[in-house]
Amino acid sequence: MPSTLTLAASGGAQTGAGPDPASPLCLRGLTVSYGDKPALFSVDATFPAGAMSAIIGPNGAGKSTLLKAALGLIPTVSGQVTVYGQPVAAARDRIAYVPQRASVDWDFPTTVIDVVLMGRYRKLGLFRRVSRAERALALDALARVGMEGFADRQIGQLSGGQQQRVFLARALAQDADLYVLDEPFAGVDAATERAIIDLLKGLKAQGKSVIAVHHDLATVAGYFDHVFLVNVRAMAEGPVETTFTPAALAQTYGGRLAATHLDQLALTVR
Ligand SMILES: Nc1ncnc2c1ncn2[C@@H]1O[C@H](COP(=O)(O)OP(=O)(O)OP(=O)(O)O)[C@@H](O)[C@H]1O
Ligand SMILES: [Mg+2]
Numbered sequence: 001m002p003s004t005l006t007l008a009a010s011g012g013a014q015t016g017a018g019p020d021p022a023s024p025l026c027l028r029g030l031t032v033s034y035g036d037k038p039a040l041f042s043v044d045a046t047f048p049a050g051a052m053s054a055i056i057g058p059n060g061a062g063k064s065t066l067l068k069a070a071l072g073l074i075p076t077v078s079g080q081v082t083v084y085g086q087p088v089a090a091a092r093d094r095i096a097y098v099p100q101r102a103s104v105d106w107d108f109p110t111t112v113i114d115v116v117l118m119g120r121y122r123k124l125g126l127f128r129r130v131s132r133a134e135r136a137l138a139l140d141a142l143a144r145v146g147m148e149g150f151a152d153r154q155i156g157q158l159s160g161g162q163q164q165r166v167f168l169a170r171a172l173a174q175d176a177d178l179y180v181l182d183e184p185f186a187g188v189d190a191a192t193e194r195a196i197i198d199l200l201k202g203l204k205a206q207g208k209s210v211i212a213v214h215h216d217l218a219t220v221a222g223y224f225d226h227v228f229l230v231n232v233r234a235m236a237e238g239p240v241e242t243t244f245t246p247a248a249l250a251q252t253y254g255g256r257l258a259a260t261h262l263d264q265l266a267l268t269v270r
Contacts, residue, residue: 020046021085024178024209025070030079032062032069038077039065043234049084050207052200053226054214054240058253061231063213064100064182071097071180083178096171100182100213101164106156112166113151116141119170141173142166146195160187168196179203181212197223220244 019026027045031038040062047053055063068074070081072088083091096119116138117130142148145165155163164184171179179200185193200210200223214220220227220240227244229235229252236248 019082022049024049026082028080031077032065033077041233045228047211048226049209051225052204052210054220054224055228057230067180067182094177096174096176096179098167098171098181112153113138115155115166116170116173119174138173141169145169161192164188179210183213
């Protein structure tokens with residue numbers, strides 16, 4: 001019941017704590033606004049290293065905004081972001097980011113292999129010629145997501161699930177420590193979802209950290225170790241078993257989850 005809720009927003013337990021240098025992504029008092037109205041308000045979060053973490057909240061809750069602000073892709077109003085204790089600008093090489101598929105311009109004229117190689121540009125240097133070894137690494141990443149036959153295809157000519165897999169290959173090719181994914185399972189079939197979760201669990205087994213925005217509440221307990229619930233403010237964070245409770249979900253989603261849905265979740269969660 002509500003006693004299991006850990007309130008982490010402004011005024012909550014964590015306010016005032018300094019950044020955690022061991023955390024792959026640590027937010028303190030993060031506020032982001034696109035106009036007058038904040039999309040995120042005074043958010044604290046400490047994602048654990050070597051774990052799979054889910055970011056959960058309703059549409060418009062600020063989940064994508066949180067990732068973009070954390071990665072330094074959009075300006076923040078206030079607050080502090082650290083990646084393994086460093087400012088994000090100093091740790092960018094250690095992060096691979098898969099954006100929300102709907103936010104990408106798929107008409108951009110480029111091939112699948114070039115999208116994957118983009119994940120390595122930081123290592124390659126933007127204008128250096130791609131070596132045979134780099135190309136082999138990119139092809140290997142495509143093979144790991146089952147897209148080996150598509151290297152020379154235009155990205156606009158792929159299905160939604162195939163596009164998602166190409167973006168995952170790009171992240172894999174980057175060889176990062178922190179993998180940040182915005183709805184990696186959106187629009188993919190069950191077999192692809194299984195393949196993606198196996199890849200992500202493989203990364204975790206190597207000691208890497210994974211943070212993913214996730215909408216399917218029924219699979220949270222099976223896929224993730226840690227959850228962060230957000231709706232403009234941080235609502236709760238912690239291990240799935242103690243934090244991902246019907247009470248916390250009801251608070252995060254307001255009245256938007258039916259009671260029957262919450263009851264079913266209680267059965268899968270507990
Ligand atoms: N570029 C933008 N300009 C103005 N407002 C924006 C912009 N991007 C997002 N917003 C607004 O900020 C809020 C948070 O958006 P965000 O995309 O972070 O939500 P989300 O939690 O990722 O939602 P979804 O589950 O639908 O992907 C929303 O109210 C959205 O309308
Ligand atoms: Mg989003």
